[in-house]
Amino acid sequence: MAVDPYLTEETSPTSRALMALELIHDRPGVSGEALARRLGVSTRAARRYVGILREAGIPVESTSGRYGGYRVGRGFRVPPLMFSTEQALALVMAAVRGRHAVGGTGAVDDALDKIVRVLPAAVVGPVEALRQVRSPRDEPGGPDPAVASRLAQAAQDGVRVRLTYRTHPERPAREMDVDPWGVALRHDRWYLLGWSHTAEATRVLRLDRVEALADTEHRFEPPAGLEVADAVDEHLSEGWGEQVSVVVDAPPGLVACWLPRHLGRREPIDEGARTRVVASTENPDWYARQLARLEAPYVVEGPQSLKDACRRLGELVVRAAGPP
Structure with missing residues (x-):
């Protein structure tokens, strides 16, 4: 030490x-x-x-x-919030980084106030300096912490919940019964993965759109071998308008180093020598830029809008290089 x-x-x-x-x-x-x-x-x-x-x-x-x-010795209770300097600074950095992922910054700042009050004077200065760091995304936009914790607990306990959920800010909220399989944090946003008995389908729901929830008397068992984070990533790559299919001249394990899971499902073809990336997108130009991460030859099988977007991007890059 x-x-x-x-x-x-x-x-x-x-x-x-x-x-x-x-x-x-x-x-x-x-x-x-x-x-x-x-x-x-x-x-x-x-x-x-x-x-x-x-x-x-x-x-x-x-x-x-x-x-x-x-x-x-046994029986002695140490006073609360006994943080080392390293622990205090790390905790403050984590809180500042995730401030925008919580519904309202008041609770986070109140908690930081309590931490600062019990720190040694020599540590307060560095901690206060970290607290002043701001991000363009610091505006409130995350879920209510109570909602997130209750859903995470319901997933652990295998209890079906009834949600009041708003699919879009301009649409009315609706009730739905859900088996909450798990909660995941992806790209600074909280999601619930579960089975919707209302839609009779797997759903990934944004926690910041849950307006109310209540436990029910029903219990459930999650699917065997379920990896919540992976399932959320795969779901986020689907259901976004136009269906995407891209063949990459590289095995799936290598493609995974270039394209994160949320950009598409990787299917081995040609006995694993090549990979088909299956996804969907509402923004072909944006998806073309993501495909540019690939460090191996690839062919866009569809849609035509993505082929056109790749062609435009390629022409832009060629012009940027100047005449040969």
């Missing part, structure tokens, strides 16, 4: 003692030498901080020998 970068010569003995408690709690059996290195002090000084904890009534136990070390 390296010395905590926010420890300075001015750090008070109380702060070091609290950090010692955090380290002992997080790493039961930590040796005196490792504790001293992390605190940036001698082994003797580390023992002194352990003594301060014991004088405060905290049952820090120690065992000697090769595999000995310090640990907090």
Whole structure:
């Protein structure tokens, strides 16, 4: 363990003692030498901080020998939110990155306020600097956290739910009974994969369009071997207007390195020597640009609109290169 970068010569003995408690709690059996290195002090000084904890009534136990070390005794409850510097900064970065994926930023910022209030003074500055980072997508647009958690729990428990769902912002909401197979986060958007008893079909629903939900008395078993994230990606590649078929002169495993799953389903052909990518799109020009990621020859079998888009893109690239 390296010395905590926010420890300075001015750090008070109380702060070091609290950090010692955090380290002992997080790493039961930590040796005196490792504790001293992390605190940036001698082994003797580390023992002194352990003594301060014991004088405060905290049952820090120690065992000697090769595999000995310090640990907090049974029955003691460590105060909440005992974060190391690295943990605090990582948590804030994750919260800032995902702020726009939550319905409303108030809850995220309130949680960050609580974290900041319990951090050492030396860490508050870097944390506050991270909080000021903004993204063009910071406007609220994600689902209600309570909705997301309830659906994730229903999926774990195998409980059918009744949703009030809006398929489009300008269309009225409707009720539907769904077996929630799982929740997935894809491209900064939350989705529910499940079986709709209303449509009698598999559906991928956006959580930010769920206006209400309630558990039902019905139970279900999800399909055997289901990979929720993969199924969501495949579903997102379908149902978007024109059907796409592209043959790539490379095996499926290699095509997967160039085209993510949500851009199409990969089907092996010619005994796996080549791949057919099957998808759909409402924007052929956009899809043509995605196909340009391929580092092997490919042929667009359809639709004609995608062939035309690839031709336009190719002409644009050739003109950009100038005369031969």
